[in-house]
Amino acid sequence: MLPKLDVLSSEQVEAIHEHSMKILEEVGLDFLYEPALEVFKANGQRVEGDRVYFDREFIEEQIKKAPSQFTLHARNPENDLVCGGDNIIFMPGYGVSFIYEADGTRRESVMEDYDNFVKLAGVSGNLHMTGGNIADPSDVPDEIRHLKMLYSSIKNSDKCFMGSASNRERAEDVIEMASILFGGREAIKEKPALICLINSITPLKFDDYMAGSLMAYAEAGQPVVIAALVMAGSTGPASIAGSLSLQNAEVLAGIALAQCVNPGTPVVYASSSAITDMKTGALSIGNPECALFTASCAQMGRHYGIPTRSGGGLTDSKVVDAQAGYESMMTLLNAGVTGINYVLHTAGILEGYMAMSYEKFVVDDEIAGMVLRYLKGIDFSEDAFAFDVIKKVGPGEHFLAQKHTRKYYPLELRDAELSDRLPYNNWAKEGLDTLQRANKQWQDVLATYEAPELDPAVDEALQKFMEKRIAELTK
Amino acid sequence: MVTQDEINARAKAAVMDFDDELVEEICEEALEAKIDIVSLIQDGLTAGMNEVGDQFEQGTLFLPHVIAASEAMSAGVAVLTPALEAEGGSVKSKGTIVIGTIEGDIHSIGKDIVLTMLKIAGFKVVDLGRDVAIATYVDAVKEHKPLIVGSSALMTTTMVLQMQIEEQLKEAGIRDTVLTMVGGAPVTQDWADKIGSDIYAENATDAVVKCNAAAE
Incomplete structure (x- = not known):
């Protein structure tokens, strides 16, 4: 692995922490969820209305309770993931409502899209888990979407997945489904298998949906990604230092809640912060400022000894074009080199978290493969220096026929999966550009896809639970 | 036994x-x-x-x-x-191809890949090596009576010498007995047409396809 790139000095890390402590002590945060206020009160924090004012000693104490790494379990143990340390976890985009098609049109996403992205991520050699909430299934009633999505995640892949966090009741439903899959509540408490994304409402608020879900996951001993999305210039100061201190305060408050509810709850310190485009007021994510937020997040997490999360292949483009490519490469490579552990939105995102694109997914999958290769660094073993081979070949000859070459090219020279490396005439026979090749590639993958086997008894139990809940929720 | x-x-x-x-x-x-x-x-x-x-x-x-x-x-x-x-035996081949990297140019990996592929395709290949003098190509055509004589050039400065192969084969009166093939990074179909070369091979696979067609 490569050494991690730091963009902050230790004094700057300390300065962010100090300013966040000041925000937590003097400004406080609103929690629009009574049980959360009760928890903070019980732990000696000053609560006035919805506002919680924190002691810095309390916050610092809670941070220490969070583990520096944890294992997320998959139904196929080969796909278990360690979150933290030098590890990096890639997964699809999260939370979109639209599909942008290769021809530039858009439509609402449906259940089949969700299934498809789980399958594509499940098969990918570069994505480590299938994520969650990838694309909102508009053809499924809102009350039962969380059930259908989680079932798809379980059924269509045997990699790790995320659960719903849209409110406490839905969180309880998906935790129950994970329990059925892994053999009970105690089993998943011991071996966490479900991870969810909790977002603060910047500036300085947690609503009842998010605080409720956070507490449900923490009680069940399941990991929680606690994220702030500051839009520098609108929901936070235009100065990045100010927005960083704001983001840090929100994330630390969320982590403190999780640790109070259940000390030792695995948490991920997360940033999806970026900037406000001052021409339109819209969120803009495919830019160097977003990359700086990500880099700072990685470093603050290292400082606190907590795993970190950021976005991955981020772009503001509406189509899979050069802008989509150059923005996504910058943000994903940056997440990798700065040491982010959990990379949400690695693949598929277009227009600032608004849409998924199948073709963009394939492009990002290739970028992910390139980044993983880059992070692996260079083999410096004596054998890799190949002195004997260099001596044997000598001046003017080539290394193509050497056994050493056959041994090392698969280890050190990554083969492109999407990029075209053909000479002009070979390329010109079909003349396909990246978008066209990506369009063909995802269709080929889905055409040959086979679902991993799921124990029929477990499948039946899951379906029974879903039927019961669907009847209750839609009556 | x-x-x-x-x-x-x-x-x-x-x-x-x-x-x-x-x-x-x-x-x-x-x-x-x-x-x-x-x-x-x-x-x-x-x-x-x-x-x-x-x-x-x-x-x-x-x-x-x-x-x-x-x-x-x-x-x-x-x-x-x-x-x-x-024992005077011989192995069947589709024909002989003489090939080399042209005078002033020592970039021979591309040429080596092409000759390997041509061997696999069933041709008898005579490798003239690298930095091959124009006269050597002409002599090799006289000696081996090949179906094709190929020259490779990696640089625009050496590419121009491919024209001299055409001229010296003509001067020796043997241009009609052989097909000429050119390749190398700066070489294009246009260049082959301009100097009157019979075959332009963009890469090793292309060379095999075109030499196979020529052998039929």
Whole structure:
């Protein structure tokens, strides 16, 4: 692995922490969820209305309770993931409502899209888990979407997945489904298998949906990604230092809640912060400022000894074009080199978290493969220096026929999966550009896809639970 | 006593294992056992080479495998050639191709890949090496009477010399006896047309396709 790139000095890390402590002590945060206020009160924090004012000693104490790494379990143990340390976890985009098609049109996403992205991520050699909430299934009633999505995640892949966090009741439903899959509540408490994304409402608020879900996951001993999305210039100061201190305060408050509810709850310190485009007021994510937020997040997490999360292949483009490519490469490579552990939105995102694109997914999958290769660094073993081979070949000859070459090219020279490396005439026979090749590639993958086997008894139990809940929720 | 089929199978496997030393051993054993050399080359060594070539076409093996298999095969052929010539035998080929990197240019890897692929395709290939003087091409055409003479150039400064091959072949009165082929990074179909070369090969696969067409 490569050494991690730091963009902050230790004094700057300390300065962010100090300013966040000041925000937590003097400004406080609103929690629009009574049980959360009760928890903070019980732990000696000053609560006035919805506002919680924190002691810095309390916050610092809670941070220490969070583990520096944890294992997320998959139904196929080969796909278990360690979150933290030098590890990096890639997964699809999260939370979109639209599909942008290769021809530039858009439509609402449906259940089949969700299934498809789980399958594509499940098969990918570069994505480590299938994520969650990838694309909102508009053809499924809102009350039962969380059930259908989680079932798809379980059924269509045997990699790790995320659960719903849209409110406490839905969180309880998906935790129950994970329990059925892994053999009970105690089993998943011991071996966490479900991870969810909790977002603060910047500036300085947690609503009842998010605080409720956070507490449900923490009680069940399941990991929680606690994220702030500051839009520098609108929901936070235009100065990045100010927005960083704001983001840090929100994330630390969320982590403190999780640790109070259940000390030792695995948490991920997360940033999806970026900037406000001052021409339109819209969120803009495919830019160097977003990359700086990500880099700072990685470093603050290292400082606190907590795993970190950021976005991955981020772009503001509406189509899979050069802008989509150059923005996504910058943000994903940056997440990798700065040491982010959990990379949400690695693949598929277009227009600032608004849409998924199948073709963009394939492009990002290739970028992910390139980044993983880059992070692996260079083999410096004596054998890799190949002195004997260099001596044997000598001046003017080539290394193509050497056994050493056959041994090392698969280890050190990554083969492109999407990029075209053909000479002009070979390329010109079909003349396909990246978008066209990506369009063909995802269709080929889905055409040959086979679902991993799921124990029929477990499948039946899951379906029974879903039927019961669907009847209750839609009556 | 070892049979023809056994030794052919072992030679084929050794080529597919890229094991040049083992191929040499097998060929020496074959000579002692008075095995049919032509069959060994065609049904043993070449069969292994073809298998590697097929897997390369399918994308399951890569260039280092093809080149290494070819070198293993060449090692065996080198052991067998004196005996083969002594008994006046010959191995079927689609034709002879003379090939070299042109005068002033020492970039020979591309040329080496092309000649390997042409060998696999069943041509007898005469390698003139690198930095080959124009007169050497002309002499080689006189000596080997090839179907095709190919020159490769990596630089625009050496590419211009490909024109001289055309001219000197004409001066020697043998331009009509042979097809000329040009290749190399700066070379294009337009350049081939301009200097009057018969074949432009963009890369090794292209060279094989076009030489096969010329041999028919």
